[in-house]
Amino acid sequence: MGIPRLLHLLEPYATPIVFNSKSEYGPKAVVDGPGLAYHAYYRALTLRHAARNALEAIPSYADVVQVALLWLQTLQSNGLEMWVSVAVRGKDLLKIMPG
Numbered sequence: 402m403g404i405p406r407l408l409h410l411l412e413p414y415a416t417p418i419v420f421n422s423k424s425e426y427g428p429k430a431v432v433d434g435p436g437l438a439y440h441a442y443y444r445a446l447t448l449r450h451a452a453r454n455a456l457e458a459i460p461s462y463a464d465v466v467q468v469a470l471l472w473l474q475t476l477q478s479n480g481l482e483m484w485v486s487v488a489v490r491g492k493d494l495l496k497i498m499p500g
Contacts, residue, residue, distance in 0.1 A: 430476065437473075445465045445467075448468075
C-alpha cells in the first residue's frame with residue numbers, strides 16, 4: 402500500500418498548511434477509508450507487543466475499530482471536520498463523520 406519513501410522524496414517540495422477556522426482551507430480533512438483501515442490495523446498491531454507469535458499478534462476487528470475511532474475522535478477534538486472516502490461496488494462515495 403503506497404509508494405516506498407514517497408513522503409521523504411516529496412517533503413522538500415511541500416508547503417505546510419495550518420488547518421484552523423481562519424485558514425482558507427478551513428478545518429476540514431478527507432480521510433481515505435482503506436488508508437485509515439491500513440493505519441488502524443498497524444497501530445493496533447503495535448499494541449500487541451506481548452504476543453508470543455505472529456498469529457497471537459493479529460489484532461481483532463474490535464481492536465482495529467477502536468484504534469480507528471480513537472484516531473478520528475482525536476482529529477475531531479482538534480477541530481477538524483472530516484469526510485471519509487469509501488468505495489462501494491467500485492463507486493467512490495464520501496461519508497460525513499458527525500462531530
